[in-house]
Structures are given as structure tokens and as C-alpha cells.
Amino acid sequence: MSPSPRPHPRSRSRSRRRWIIAAASTTAACVTAATGVWLAAGSASAGTISGTLYREPSGTAVARWLAANPNDSRAQVIRDKIASQPASRWLSNFNLSTVQAEVSGYVSAANAVGQIPALTLYGIPNRDCGGASAGGAPDLPTYQTWVSNIAAGLGNRTVLIVLEPDSIALQTCLSAAEIAARDAALRQATTTLKAGNPNAKVYMDAGHSAWNSAADQAGRLVNSGIAVADGFYTNASNFQSTDREAAYGRSIISALQGRGVSGKTQVIDTSRNGGAAGDWCGDDNTDRRIGQYPTTATNDANIDAYLWIKPPGEADGCAFQAGSFQPSLAASLAQSAPNPPATTAPTTMPTTVPTTAPTTPPTTAPTTTPTQRPPTDPPTLGSYGCTATYQTTGSWNGGFQGQVTVTAADAAINGWTVTWTLGSGQTISQVWNGALTTTSTAATVRNVAWNGSLAARASAQFGFLANGNASTAPALLCFGS
Known part of the structure; x- marks a missing residue:
């Protein structure tokens, strides 16, 4: 896993919708806390899968923070109620040359301890409609190559795949032709993943209960190839209660059956739905809570698993950088949650994890060299009010x-500008978290409204897609104001 923050979808366009806020209802199988509802994990039957979900013992953002801050006052509750639990591994830093090895290592580690890994693929072009989690593949053919490399690393045991959050529920930025092309890409991706590992369980995006209607969402799922998938997931990175999502899922299943598609099951993201519902962003809302701990024992034949798709404590992109781990958010989410059920997850990485890349080569090997480059030599800190460092992701x-x-630098700034000379043949095609202007030889990116004011030594990030060769890291100049 890359040490840099990974973007996670928050469907920024959803901030313009009106949300339905509903209180979670309790059932006889529920344990009610002051601010949320947690279902008993138990060993009763669930949907189509059973077994223990895999908890990655190291390398996650929360694990790195705990290792660096063992004496922080928030560490205990974060360790006990968040880091102790399995969460989905995100594949969001688009890279053709390394993704197969990453997937193979992660899946092999889970297989070695007899547990079920979960992966979230987040690399489709124009993801998040260019919002705070923009990025991904430059085009659909390259995206399919990436998916093929992922499929080659899946092994042959059960693995849960959350395919492209927001890709179906959020289409407001796409034309009719672009929607049709995305639908075809998702069908092809699902087929490729299932062919790579017939035991893989692929779930498609169904938004959540306060977004599109069940009938509308079912129609979108059919168009996107739900017939070849195992089911759909809801509430990814959102806050709707488990009861609401389960009812929404039943309505979608019924609508699918009315369209001739049967046998599909649901996965619900419960990472942050134990408290208030409401708007899309959780960065500054202290009423959010973690929900049901991850399990395949859902006691509901329609629901295969409660997953933590969005790792608790990772930001949405409104108050903090999307995907960055924020201990204050994690502690707030966990503070009133009950103790989790006993877990048998390993505390160290199994010794059987492969240390080399799989022998099957990627479908396409890029011609560029290292993808994790050291920063360029910046001006002396403070020379221009700020510094800028670069990484090819x-x-x-x-x-x-x-x-x-x-x-x-050592003083706060109210705005920043980064400029660099473009390499031979390089052009910038897209920028997020910044405003781009270019000439034939140079690129300049200025802050946007929400990330220009930085306290002394504080940081912000922006990203971009470029055409051309990445072999030469740019020499960046940063000017603060």
C-alpha cells in the first residue's frame, strides 16, 4: 500500500442533493448504544458467503499512525475499535506495473491465514466526476488493462470485490454516450475479474437509500452488467443506517427480479453509519459513529456481508485531503462504540506472504521507470513562502x-502557486484540487478556494494526469502569498 493518502469517494455532487435523515430502528438482534446501533456478529447464517474477513495487520494508514503515535491520548480507542477490524484494501493509485503484485501479495496474505480479503477498485476514468477524488485511468482501454492485471493476482479462493464506488449512482457529469461506454466498461471489468478467479465475488455500485430510487438504481445496474456480477453494495462512504440500507437492498432485488435478473445479494458499508445520517461529508461532523463491525454473519439471506469499505478515520475531502487519515475523526467515530467481538486476526504479517512479484507478467508493462520518485530538491524552506515536492503515483x-x-514555511500563507517547466512532449490533461493554466512549455497550478490557507508548516496536495514520459521529475517552484 502506498504511504500517500488514497482518495475515497464521497460523491461531491451529492452535496447538492437534499438528504433524508432517518433514525435507525432496533430489532431483537440489536445491541443499542447511546448514539448508534450494532448488530450482534454471531455465527448465524448470512447470504452466500461465510468465514472471517481479513484484517491487514500492517501497512494501513491507521496502523502507520498508531506506530508513530503510541502514546497519543486517542491511540487506545482507535487501536481497540478501528485498527482491530478488517477493512477493504483500496486500489486507487493507478499503476499498471505494480497492481498485480500488490493484489497477489494482499490476497496471498489473507489466504495464508484462512480469511477472506476485500478489495475496492477505484480507477475508472472520470471517477467522482472530477471532484476531490478525481483521477484513475486516462481512458477506458487502459482501465481494462489495469483490471486484467488485477484479475491475474486474485488467486482462486473467495475474495470480495467492491467495483468502482459512485460509478453507477453518480453519472451527472457524463453524456449519454459516455454513460453507455462506462456501462460497457463495467460489464467487461466484471467479466474479466470473474474469469481471473471464478470464486471472486464482484459487487456493483448501488449508491445508497437517500439517493436514487430503487427502481432507477436497478435499471442502472442492469445496464452496467449486474447479471454477470454477484450483487451490489450500498452506503459506500456514507452514513445511512443499516436498517434503511437493508430495506433499500430488498427493493432493488425486487426491482431486478422484475427486470429478469435474480439471485443477486447485497453488501452494506457500515464503517460510519452508527450515528447521524445527513449530508455527504463527515470531516467535521462529530455526530458520526462507526456502525456494525465487519462480518459475514449478517443473519439476512439477502446480505452477504457488512464491510468497512471506507476505512474509519480517512477523510472525505471537504475539511481535510480526501483519503488522509485523521486521528481526530477516527477517535470521534469510535468513542461510544461497544467493544468489538473477539478476533483471531494475526498481529504480524504471515511468513508465507510472497516477497517477490508473481511470475505472470502484467498485461502491459509501461516503458517508464520508478513510480515512487524522491522529491525534487526544493528551494530552501521559507525562500518563497512555501515549498512543493513531487511524486509520480x-x-x-x-x-x-x-x-x-x-x-x-514558518509563517502561514493565504494562497499558493506552483509552477514548473514541462518535459519534452508532456501535456497536462486534468488537475484536481488546483486551478491549472499552461503554456507550450510550462504548467502553473494555483490553489482553489478551500485549500489555499495553510498554517505554518501545514500542507495541501493536488494531483494531475499528464501525457508524455514521466522519467524526469519536474523542478517545482512554489510561491506563497
């Missing part, structure tokens, strides 16, 4: 994805 034949970190 993805590359493919003919293009690459870059990330720039802007850091204020």
Missing part, C-alpha cells in the same frame, strides 16, 4: 499521474 505507456505536496 501512476504510469502507463504514454502517460502518468502525478501528485504535488505544497508545504507552508
